Amino acid sequence: MARKPFTSSTREIPDVSGVPQHIAIIMDGNGRWARKRFMPRVAGHGKGVESVRAVIRGCMAKGVSHLTLFAFSSENWRRPADEVSFLMQLFMRSLQKEVDRLHENGIRFRVIGDLSRFEPSLVDMIRRAEALTARNDRLTLTIAANYGGRWDILQAVERMLAKDPERRTGFSEEDLSAELSLNYGPEPDLFIRTGGEQRISNFLLWQLAYSELYFTDTLWPDFDEKALDLAIASYQSRERRFGRTSEQLCAAEKAPNQDEVGRNPADHAQD
Numbered sequence: 001m002a003r004k005p006f007t008s009s010t011r012e013i014p015d016v017s018g019v020p021q022h023i024a025i026i027m028d029g030n031g032r033w034a035r036k037r038f039m040p041r042v043a044g045h046g047k048g049v050e051s052v053r054a055v056i057r058g059c060m061a062k063g064v065s066h067l068t069l070f071a072f073s074s075e076n077w078r079r080p081a082d083e084v085s086f087l088m089q090l091f092m093r094s095l096q097k098e099v100d101r102l103h104e105n106g107i108r109f110r111v112i113g114d115l116s117r118f119e120p121s122l123v124d125m126i127r128r129a130e131a132l133t134a135r136n137d138r139l140t141l142t143i144a145a146n147y148g149g150r151w152d153i154l155q156a157v158e159r160m161l162a163k164d165p166e167r168r169t170g171f172s173e174e175d176l177s178a179e180l181s182l183n184y185g186p187e188p189d190l191f192i193r194t195g196g197e198q199r200i201s202n203f204l205l206w207q208l209a210y211s212e213l214y215f216t217d218t219l220w221p222d223f224d225e226k227a228l229d230l231a232i233a234s235y236q237s238r239e240r241r242f243g244r245t246s247e248q249l250c251a252a253e254k255a256p257n258q259d260e261v262g263r264n265p266a267d268h269a270q271d
């Protein structure tokens with residue numbers, strides 16, 4: 001069953017199935033992949049586009065409904081100007097080339113992040129691609145571009161407050177989640193970071209609260225469908241307890257309709 005968007009995993013226990021509904025990936029290691037081959041760093045970014053295609057294919061084959069890819073962080077502006085400019089061009093060229101194919105494959109395309117620093121022509125292209133694919137429902141592909149988790153939380157707070165300027169207290173997690181830029185999808189079940197680093201780098205700070213984390217040394221340009229299968233297999237070997245004990249989970253599995261264990265004490269208080 002499809003999970004409701006922005007269900008808060010700290011407030012309600014989500015339905016979890018064998019296949020992660022939402023996979024979020026930090027695609028890291030392009031520069032090192034190129035350097036290992038005595039090529040300029042940007043060659044790694046070019047090659048990384050092939051991995052994006054492979055992962056989209058893999059997600060569609062497995063029935064993953066949401067895939068979110070970190071393409072450019074709010075901190076990546078600190079890179080040399082020619083690398084930033086190459087990345088922008090690559091984004092534009094890839095979008096131009098792939099948008100029809102995304103649409104034909106039933107993919108809904110979305111971009112999250114602060115687009116105010118982007119060239120108007122790129123923003124226009126993004127908005128057109130989003131509009132074209134808005135009704136597709138096979139896979140929602142979200143690209144995080146000039147995205148930062150802290151930026152996202154701040155803009156969500158501002159929007160939440162603007163909705164009712166009189167209100168000062170009594171906000172719920174759901175009130176805030178509804179204003180986050182990824183408010184149309186469930187929280188990620190599986191977070192993958194390639195390239196060997198074990199950090200979140202200001203990605204989806206709010207939504208990763210209960211995601212399963214998977215780190216691999218594989219560099220992004222080497223990440224393919226097989227590597228995705230390994231990550232999913234690792235996910236499937238985990239026990240997602242959401243604060244409960246292992247014994248409670250076993251009991252709930254044996255008597256699925258009689259369990260109260262899934263509920264928050266806070267919810268009982270409202271009964």
Ligand code: IPE
Pocket residue numbers: 027028029030031032033071072073076087195
């Ligand atoms: C990730 O690869 C791509 C972006 C951040 C755009 P990197 O460019 O960070 O590659 P490494 O980490 O230097 O190898």
Ligand code: IPE
Pocket residue numbers: 026027028029070071072073075076197199201
């Ligand atoms: C994170 O990669 C951002 C993207 C993949 C777009 P970085 O390579 O920029 O991350 P840090 O700065 O090394 O943590």
Ligand code: MG
Pocket residue numbers: 028029030195
């Ligand atoms: Mg990196």
